[in-house]
Amino acid sequence: MIARAMEQEGFAKLVLRLRAEGITAKGLLNAVEETPRTAFAPALYQAEALSPRLVPIDCGAFMEGYDYAVRVIHHLGVKAGQRILEVGTGTGFTAAVMGRIAERVLTLERYRTLVTGAQANLEKVGLRNVVVRQADGAAGLQGEGTFDRILVTCAFESLPRIFADHLVSGGVLMVPIMASETECRMVRLTRTGSRFDREDLFDAPYLPIVPKMAAFL
Numbered sequence: 001m002i003a004r005a006m007e008q009e010g011f012a013k014l015v016l017r018l019r020a021e022g023i024t025a026k027g028l029l030n031a032v033e034e035t036p037r038t039a040f041a042p043a044l045y046q047a048e049a050l051s052p053r054l055v056p057i058d059c060g061a062f063m064e065g066y067d068y069a070v071r072v073i074h075h076l077g078v079k080a081g082q083r084i085l086e087v088g089t090g091t092g093f094t095a096a097v098m099g100r101i102a103e104r105v106l107t108l109e110r111y112r113t114l115v116t117g118a119q120a121n122l123e124k125v126g127l128r129n130v131v132v133r134q135a136d137g138a139a140g141l142q143g144e145g146t147f148d149r150i151l152v153t154c155a156f157e158s159l160p161r162i163f164a165d166h167l168v169s170g171g172v173l174m175v176p177i178m179a180s181e182t183e184c185r186m187v188r189l190t191r192t193g194s195r196f197d198r199e200d201l202f203d204a205p206y207l208p209i210v211p212k213m214a215a216f217l
Contacts, residue, residue, distance in 0.1 A: 003046070007036050010050025014066050017052070023074045031100035032070055040093040040121045054205060059111040059217045061090055064153070064205060069094050075188060075201055076149050076174050078102050085144070085166065087137035088153030088207075092118030092130070098151075099130040106144065108135040111217045138209050141166060152176070154209040155184050159198075167191045176204035 011033055018024070041049030041063060048055050052065040064072075073094065078084060082102045086095050089109035095118070099105045107130065109115045115134045122130050135141065137154065140162035150163050152175035163173055173189040179200075186204040190197045 003038060007038055017067055018070060028074055031097050034100055035096045035125060037066060039124050040091040057091055058113050063091050073097055076151055077172055078149055082148035085147040085150045089114055089118045089132055092121045095130050096122055096125060096127055099127045105130040107132050108137045113217050154207050156209055164189060164196060169193055
């Protein structure tokens with residue numbers, strides 16, 4: 001009961017903060033409410049996971065702040081019937097929220113430890129349309145066709161063309177790009193035919209992309 005009350009209070013505070021940013025989409029907020037954030041957070045950081053702060057997780061990675069995760073999905077524009085590719089699974093929370101809305105989510109993670117944890121988290125909340133795969137996200141993805149939306153959570157120094165090639169016409173790619181040595185910005189690319197329209201959206205936490213699958217973790 002205490003955990004449930006904490007989750008409800010955390011979600012209510014989140015909605016107020018997002019409303020101040022103009023994020024009020026009912027479908028998105030319903031998906032967030034149906035996905036208990038604390039089910040994806042380390043036991044030591046249950047309360048912090050309901051705040052805008054970063055939360056450390058295994059393998060030197062982190063769980064993005066609650067607000068940031070929802071803000072990204074809002075700007076990605078996830079809709080029913082879409083196929084989503086995520087690069088950088090973490091605990092699986094963002095993929096889970098997208099899975100409540102989209103038809104299918106494929107999420108890639110280089111660390112086996114995080115893959116196993118995310119799979120367990122997704123099972124806890126009963127999601128079956130989110131597939132977690134250990135893979136080298138920096139290398140793109142062959143043999144899976146194209147996607148309506150692609151979310152990359154790790155930062156690149158320049159726009160990764162390999163992911164743009166996986167987009168359908170009208171598709172959207174969001175990826176953090178290093179603007180300088182100390183500044184990282186979330187960039188949105190919208191594909192129309194062979195043309196890509198770029199928008200720089202907001203600051204992003206910096207976690208650099210690391211090529212190849214982890215050998216031990």
